Amino acid sequence: MRIVSSTPVITSVNNNGADISIGNAGVWLGTTTDWNTPSNWCGGIPTSATNVYVKQTIVNQPIMSADAVCNNINLDANATLSLNGNTLTINGNILGQGNMIGSATSSIVVNGTGSAGNLSLSQNASSSKSLLNLTVNRTSSGKLFLGRNIDLIGTLTMIAGTLFAGNKLTLKSTTAATASIAPVIAGALIKGNVVAERFIPGNKTGWAMLGTPVEGTKIADWQDDFATSGFTGSTGFAGGFVSIQNYNETTNGTSGLGYVPATNVTNSVAVGGGHWAYVATGYTTTADINMEVSGPIKVGAFNLPVSYTASTPTALPNEDGWNLVANPYCSAIDWNDASWTKTNIANAIYIYNTDNAQYATYVTGVGVNGGTQFIAQHQAFWVKASAANPALTAQENVKSANNTTLLRQATNALPQQTIKLILNNSADECLVRFLNEATNSFDDEFDAQKLINSQLNVPNIYTLNEDKKMAINTLNSTIENVMVPIAINNLSVNKNTLQATISSGFEGEAYLYDNKENTFINLREQPNNIVYAANNTEEKTRYFLSINSIEKVETIAHDKSIFVFPNPATTNIHFYNLPKQANINIYKAFGEICYTENSSLQTTINTHNYSNGIFYYKITNQNGEVISGKFMKE
Numbered sequence: 001m002r003i004v005s006s007t008p009v010i011t012s013v014n015n016n017g018a019d020i021s022i023g024n025a026g027v028w029l030g031t032t033t034d035w036n037t038p039s040n041w042c043g044g045i046p047t048s049a050t051n052v053y054v055k056q057t058i059v060n061q062p063i064m065s066a067d068a069v070c071n072n073i074n075l076d077a078n079a080t081l082s083l084n085g086n087t088l089t090i091n092g093n094i095l096g097q098g099n100m101i102g103s104a105t106s107s108i109v110v111n112g113t114g115s116a117g118n119l120s121l122s123q124n125a126s127s128s129k130s131l132l133n134l135t136v137n138r139t140s141s142g143k144l145f146l147g148r149n150i151d152l153i154g155t156l157t158m159i160a161g162t163l164f165a166g167n168k169l170t171l172k173s174t175t176a177a178t179a180s181i182a183p184v185i186a187g188a189l190i191k192g193n194v195v196a197e198r199f200i201p202g203n204k205t206g207w208a209m210l211g212t213p214v215e216g217t218k219i220a221d222w223q224d225d226f227a228t229s230g231f232t233g234s235t236g237f238a239g240g241f242v243s244i245q246n247y248n249e250t251t252n253g254t255s256g257l258g259y260v261p262a263t264n265v266t267n268s269v270a271v272g273g274g275h276w277a278y279v280a281t282g283y284t285t286t287a288d289i290n291m292e293v294s295g296p297i298k299v300g301a302f303n304l305p306v307s308y309t310a311s312t313p314t315a316l317p318n319e320d321g322w323n324l325v326a327n328p329y330c331s332a333i334d335w336n337d338a339s340w341t342k343t344n345i346a347n348a349i350y351i352y353n354t355d356n357a358q359y360a361t362y363v364t365g366v367g368v369n370g371g372t373q374f375i376a377q378h379q380a381f382w383v384k385a386s387a388a389n390p391a392l393t394a395q396e397n398v399k400s401a402n403n404t405t406l407l408r409q410a411t412n413a414l415p416q417q418t419i420k421l422i423l424n425n426s427a428d429e430c431l432v433r434f435l436n437e438a439t440n441s442f443d444d445e446f447d448a449q450k451l452i453n454s455q456l457n458v459p460n461i462y463t464l465n466e467d468k469k470m471a472i473n474t475l476n477s478t479i480e481n482v483m484v485p486i487a488i489n490n491l492s493v494n495k496n497t498l499q500a501t502i503s504s505g506f507e508g509e510a511y512l513y514d515n516k517e518n519t520f521i522n523l524r525e526q527p528n529n530i531v532y533a534a535n536n537t538e539e540k541t542r543y544f545l546s547i548n549s550i551e552k553v554e555t556i557a558h559d560k561s562i563f564v565f566p567n568p569a570t571t572n573i574h575f576y577n578l579p580k581q582a583n584i585n586i587y588k589a590f591g592e593i594c595y596t597e598n599s600s601l602q603t604t605i606n607t608h609n610y611s612n613g614i615f616y617y618k619i620t621n622q623n624g625e626v627i628s629g630k631f632m633k634e
Contacts, residue, residue, distance in 0.1 A: 026070070030060035035068055035081075046070045048091050054079040054098065060613040064088065072114070075099065080122065083108070083607040087133075093117050094144075104153045107133040110144050110161075118147025128152065131171075136163050140187055152179040155401070158188035165192040166260040167294060171330055173197035175288070177403050178228040178377055180331035183301045183396040193294050196330050198378040200289040200406055205280040209380035211326020214295035215270040219244055219262055226279050233265030243278035247324035249385070250309045255319045272304045274324035274380030279354075291378070302328045304392040306345065308385035318449065318468060321346075321385035325392065327375050331399040335362065336373040341393035345519075348448035348472070349375070350382040355446055357455040358428050361471040363448040366415055368471050371632070376404040382451065386444050417477060418503040419510055419523070419545065423461040423488065423532070430462045430470065432484055432545055434477035440570045441466070446474035452489065459490040461498075463545065466571060483513065483565040483574065484545040486582030488532065496532040511546040514604075515576055520546065562619065568632035569607045576602045586615055607633050 015563035025043025075098025083106035094117035138161025230242030242261035287442035348363035450462035586595035
């Protein structure tokens with residue numbers, strides 16, 4: 001090593017064989033500690049073309065007081081550079097054996113063609129090895145090597161070049177935020193293992209829906225963060241209870257038969273595959289848990305494992321096609337993003353929340369129980385395949401900067417033309433909305449079925465759409481009137497109450513109709529603390545959500561009005577509060593009888609095969625008194 005003569009003279013310099021002159025721009029003089037003071041440098045504050053050199057024997061090591069830039073940077077052994085909450089942009093090589101001192105608000109951008117040296121942060125404290133953001137924008141052949149551990153608080157952005165992580169990059173997760181990897185631009189690479197943390201907020205003990213974003217994960221990688229039970233190598237055996245299970249859609253019969261218990265701590269957890277895990281630190285309540293896994297990450301398009309298997313017997317279509325999948329990326333993902341490929345996949349997602357023992361459900365712009373379009377890192381979720389040969393493919397652009405918390409979803413805003421029914425002060429929710437694009441039958445694009453929780457003492461509220469229990473029931477907005485049956489199962493022995501939330505701009509009137517008492521409650525005038533008095537035997541026949549007007553037929557020697565809905569009808573038409581021993585005849589426009597029935601109290605007539613047009617009905621009671629009316633079939 002030789003020194004180019006200059007005055008004053010540095011007596012010892014180590015720059016990997018390069019010549020250094022005290023007169024060269026970029027040499028740190030250290031009159032004070034401020035990087036951004038010109039007199040602290042030979043040649044003034046470095047620019048993007050300046051090669052920076054910091055000698056270890058200088059007493060005042062540099063501290064950035066604002067964002068800074070350089071070309072090559074060489075930190076002598078034991079030399080330091082404190083980022084001090086600012087962003088350092090490096091356009092060349094990173095040389096020397098010294099360390100940068102990071103923080104949770106400091107960032108580094110690495111540009112240019114360089115490949116030499118390692119990016120090293122001080123390990124003296126947990127804060128000194130932290131970075132808010134790291135951006136890699138090397139040329140296609142450029143490389144960045146990590147020399148020491150980095151705890152990333154915010155975002156890794158890969159624009160170009162290759163990052164060699166070497167198990168030294170940890171994506172931190174706390175109650176405040178979870179670090180993520182932004183959409184990786186085509187051609188950029190991340191090689192080596194990445195450590196991905198997942199903060200799981202504590203509250204009630206119970207099941208969580210988990211996945212992994214790194215390859216090579218095994219149950220053992222979860223087990224060092226929470227206790228397990230029921231399989232070889234688990235931390236205990238609780239009466240045969242198996243605490244981790246995955247799901248096999250191809251299992252014949254009802255959907256509940258598809259759960260596959262773990263057998264060994266060495267069982268693999270595949271990227272994109274969902275698992276149920278009983279996450280607990282206590283019997284009834286659980287402390288916060290910070291889980292971590294390590295391995296190569298997935299970059300680029302990813303095909304989530306979905307299938308559709310028709311049941312035998314074929315009378316179980318609502319049980320077919322349920323798939324438990326998981327977010328495959330080290331980032332939150334946006335279910336609404338146009339980059340998804342969804343072939344024969346219904347558009348609803350379902351995530352179980354232990355705290356209220358209900359499913360957070362979301363579909364096309366609306367959610368209940370906190371369901372949103374954003375799916376957290378490490379989060380598993382249900383989707384339903386609707387036909388054979390389904391496909392569900394994610395692309396890098398489905399990633400989102402949204403910092404969604406695992407399992408605990410945000411409160412939903414209520415879109416227009418929507419009514420939400422809330423049971424027992426947010427114990428459960430269901431929703432009815434109206435869209436021009438929807439039909440009155442089940443729509444994969446706009447509707448979400450109700451997944452019933454397994455807690456016998458926790459009630460569920462839902463509406464009914466023919467044979468389906470509905471969490472989100474979307475109807476066509478052109479219908480003038482509709483009565484939607486409301487049902488609650490697992491009714492509490494205590495008083496149950498409903499609250500109705502009607503979106504701003506909702507057109508029309510909304511009532512809760514009690515079929516037993518023949519009463520209507522105007523939900524605009526009385527939206528809160530409505531007593532729901534049904535018991536389990538009458539849950540599906542007593543209460544209805546009445547939107548706009550319904551046809552109220554005059555009484556015929558009968559103490560209640562007869563209700564006929566919906567009108568127009570699409571698949572079914574309902575007659576409620578019929579007199580005892582009523583006879584119903586339905587006629588085509590020219591008098592031809594197409595239906596006749598003797599019924600008591602109520603009946604539902606399937607109009608699916610009726611041609612579109614006007615039909616007439618005649619109701620005759622046991623005394624021969626007749627009332628008549630008409631309805632439209634669409």
